[in-house]
Amino acid sequence: MNPVNYLYLAALLFAIGATGVLIRRNVIVVFMCVELMLNACNLAFVAFARLHGNLDGQIIAFFTMVVAAAEVVVGLAIIVSLFRSRHSASVDDASLMKL
Amino acid sequence: MIALLVAAPLLGAAVLLCGGRRLDRVGHWLGTALAAVSFVIGLVLFTDMLGKGAEDRTLNQHLFSWIPVEGFQADVAFQLDQLSVTFVLLISGVGTLIHLYSIGYMEHDERRRRFFGYLNLFLAAMLLLVLADNYLLLYVGWEGVGLASYLLIGFWQHKPSAATAAKKAFLVNRVGDMGLSIAIMLMFTTFGTFAFGDVLEATGETGEGKLTAIGLMLLLAACGKSAQVPLQSWLGDAMEGPTPVSALIHAATMVTAGVYLIVRSGEIFNAAPDAQLAVTVVGAVTLLFGAIVGCAKDDIKKALAGSTMSQIGYMILAAGLGPIGYVFAIMHLVTHGFFKAGLFLGAGSVMHGMNDEVDMRKYGGLRKYMPVTFVTFGLGYLAIIGFPGLSGFFSKDKIIEAAFAKGGTEGWILGSVALLGAAITAYYMTRVMIMTFFGEKRWEPDAEGKQPHPHESPKSMTIPMILLAVGSVCAGGFFSIGDRFMHWLEPVTHHDHGDSPLSAATVTGATMVVLVIGVTLAWLQYGRRPVPSVAPRGSLLTRAARRDLLQDDFNHVVLVRGGEHLTRSLVYVDHTLVDGVVNGTAASVGGLSGRLRKLQNGFARSYAVSMFGGVAVLIAATLLMRAV
Numbered sequence: 001m002n003p004v005n006y007l008y009l010a011a012l013l014f015a016i017g018a019t020g021v022l023i024r025r026n027v028i029v030v031f032m033c034v035e036l037m038l039n040a041c042n043l044a045f046v047a048f049a050r051l052h053g054n055l056d057g058q059i060i061a062f063f064t065m066v067v068a069a070a071e072v073v074v075g076l077a078i079i080v081s082l083f084r085s086r087h088s089a090s091v092d093d094a095s096l097m098k099l
Numbered sequence: 100m101i102a103l104l105v106a107a108p109l110l111g112a113a114v115l116l117c118g119g120r121r122l123d124r125v126g127h128w129l130g131t132a133l134a135a136v137s138f139v140i141g142l143v144l145f146t147d148m149l150g151k152g153a154e155d156r157t158l159n160q161h162l163f164s165w166i167p168v169e170g171f172q173a174d175v176a177f178q179l180d181q182l183s184v185t186f187v188l189l190i191s192g193v194g195t196l197i198h199l200y201s202i203g204y205m206e207h208d209e210r211r212r213r214f215f216g217y218l219n220l221f222l223a224a225m226l227l228l229v230l231a232d233n234y235l236l237l238y239v240g241w242e243g244v245g246l247a248s249y250l251l252i253g254f255w256q257h258k259p260s261a262a263t264a265a266k267k268a269f270l271v272n273r274v275g276d277m278g279l280s281i282a283i284m285l286m287f288t289t290f291g292t293f294a295f296g297d298v299l300e301a302t303g304e305t306g307e308g309k310l311t312a313i314g315l316m317l318l319l320a321a322c323g324k325s326a327q328v329p330l331q332s333w334l335g336d337a338m339e340g341p342t343p344v345s346a347l348i349h350a351a352t353m354v355t356a357g358v359y360l361i362v363r364s365g366e367i368f369n370a371a372p373d374a375q376l377a378v379t380v381v382g383a384v385t386l387l388f389g390a391i392v393g394c395a396k397d398d399i400k401k402a403l404a405g406s407t408m409s410q411i412g413y414m415i416l417a418a419g420l421g422p423i424g425y426v427f428a429i430m431h432l433v434t435h436g437f438f439k440a441g442l443f444l445g446a447g448s449v450m451h452g453m454n455d456e457v458d459m460r461k462y463g464g465l466r467k468y469m470p471v472t473f474v475t476f477g478l479g480y481l482a483i484i485g486f487p488g489l490s491g492f493f494s495k496d497k498i499i500e501a502a503f504a505k506g507g508t509e510g511w512i513l514g515s516v517a518l519l520g521a522a523i524t525a526y527y528m529t530r531v532m533i534m535t536f537f538g539e540k541r542w543e544p545d546a547e548g549k550q551p552h553p554h555e556s557p558k559s560m561t562i563p564m565i566l567l568a569v570g571s572v573c574a575g576g577f578f579s580i581g582d583r584f585m586h587w588l589e590p591v592t593h594h595d596h597g598d599s600p601l602s603a604a605t606v607t608g609a610t611m612v613v614l615v616i617g618v619t620l621a622w623l624q625y626g627r628r629p630v631p632s633v634a635p636r637g638s639l640l641t642r643a644a645r646r647d648l649l650q651d652d653f654n655h656v657v658l659v660r661g662g663e664h665l666t667r668s669l670v671y672v673d674h675t676l677v678d679g680v681v682n683g684t685a686a687s688v689g690g691l692s693g694r695l696r697k698l699q700n701g702f703a704r705s706y707a708v709s710m711f712g713g714v715a716v717l718i719a720a721t722l723l724m725r726a727v
Contacts, residue, residue: 022704091703
């Protein structure tokens with residue numbers, strides 16, 4: 001199978017994730033969409049590794065997973081504390097940082 | 100030795116001004132003694148000089164290097180030649196006498212110590228001015244005398260008129276000082292040095308245009324310090340100062356600094372005929388201007404101030420004639436120093452006896468009450484109008500002759516102006532004399548209702564007056580025997596007889612005729628008829644002359660109003676243009692940021708949109724660049 005198709009799939013997943021981040025209000029869903037975008041990137045990296053015939057892309061994909069795991073920890077902590085203080089899981093409610 | 104001349108009064112000034120009240124009892128004697136020390140040193144140097152040949156009489160003393168920078172060498176160095184020693188003797192001699200006079204005159208003033216401190220400061224600065232061997236050091240003295248003059252005019256600063264007069268003198272002098280500083284800068288760029296010797300020797304190889312510029316700037320400086328048209332307006336008001344100050348600074352010495360400057364820079368003017376012509380014109384105009392003002396003033400000191408202006412006009416005129424006139428300018432300067440200081444001291448003595456009244460219309464008949472003042476003032480009067488045999492006769496006559504000897508139409512015009520000036524001098528001085536000492540008593544009680552009791556002044560005041568009167572009588576004749584003064588100064592100023600279209604006898608005859616006309620006119624107007632104690636309205640010219648020929652009005656309209664308009668328009672430009680640009684920029688940045696602010700709405704998702712949008716644009720741009 002042509003590895004380029006994986007790239008198309010990655011782009012599609014990324015677009016879905018991005019759209020989710022932009023249009024959904026629920027913080028948990030937004031968070032999951034971010035994960036989706038990260039995984040789309042991982043897929044693209046692996047596909048590139050295959051295309052170029054070396055392992056660089058796969059190594060980067062591992063790095064991304066590690067970073068994503070850390071990001072999940074921090075992100076979930078923020079979400080929990082946000083929910084505790086506001087009793088809401090909507091991203092639009094967290095809008096104090098404006099002029 | 101030369102430095103001591105300056106150091107003695109400078110020490111006096113320092114001690115008296117910093118010494119505090121402890122010195123109140125002896126301060127005036129200390130100041131007088133130090134002035135006398137200067138005079139004695141001057142005499143010693145002078146006799147030394149007499150013992151040498153005419154060519155090697157110049158003494159130089161290098162004290163220290165003041166500003167040693169590469170390519171810029173300013174030294175504190177003195178030069179004592181025949182010209183400076185003449186000034187030194189005049190300044191310290193008359194200065195000592197006036198210090199002595201002030202002891203009596205300022206007796207009841209509680210700030211007498213300070214007064215003597217200022218007088219000593221003046222002497223030091225003036226001696227520095229005439230002893231400097233370069234223009235930069237001369238400038239130090241020049242500013243120093245300006246400062247002393249300011250302090251002394253405003254000595255009675257509790258009177259608003261005195262404070263204003265001091266400010267006026269300072270400001271007008273500043274204009275002249277600017278001329279001198281520009282001249283010095285021009286000299287530095289042209290010759291690369293300030294020293295008299297180097298500058299004056301180099302004039303031969305310099306372009307006339309540059310020399311004319313330097314000459315005109317020097318003339319501006321002389322106009323400021325010597326109260327010549329158009330910077331003359333301060334001298335009349337300067338009479339607000341104590342009378343000894345008027346006598347010393349505003350008659351005998353400081354105001355003649357301009358003449359000194361021009362004679363000292365003679366080589367520059369000789370090589371720049373246009374500047375020289377400007378000097379003669381300024382002198383001729385001022386000598387008439389001052390004389391006319393002097394005719395109309397009822398304030399005895401202001402009448403004498405007009406006369407000073409006019410006599411200095413004579414000196415400047417003579418200095419503008421070049422080598423024909425330099426010697427006579429200085430000779431008139433010295434004789435004028437004697438008789439005008441004497442006249443001012445006489446006026447001070449009269450005021451002293453008349454409860455400080457200055458209006459001559461309230462004097463009259465004082466000759467019986469103040470015999471010594473009358474005789475000394477009378478001798479000064481005869482000297483200034485040029486009565487045969489007295490000082491003024493010799494010195495003024497020579498200037499008139501020299502003016503004719505200039506040759507051509509120019510000579511005739513200048514000569515006639517000088518003759519006319521002599522007639523007016525005779526008129527106004529006779530007027531002062533008659534109104535003060537002759538006629539009916541027109542005394543009036545002063546503001547506090549005290550009737551004046553005129554009395555002769557104390558010895559400390561009359562002795563200087565007597566000595567100055569002796570000077571006014573003898574100096575001219577003494578200088579003229581065998582042209583002594585001319586031969587004395589010749590090595591410094593050089594001399595040229597010119598060729599006069601008129602013989603000396605004709606000029607002397609003409610001078611005598613105008614003298615008699617002037618005196619007769621004054622006698623007809625003031626001697627034969629009683630003098631009204633309130634000034635009559637007078638003709639248009641009289642009224643203008645009472646207002647100093649509208650010089651203040653002119654300055655007000657042209658300079659003050661002009662300056663106001665200039666500043667107002669500048670403020671307008673500042674407000675509209677400069678502030679407009681600045682405020683406009685600020686306002687547009689403010690407006691723009693107001694709009695930009697709306698982007699920051701606090702919704703995380705909208706930030707995400709801009710981020711995605713930005714990334715999309717970047718990617719599109721990168722791809723586009725690749726494709727191209």
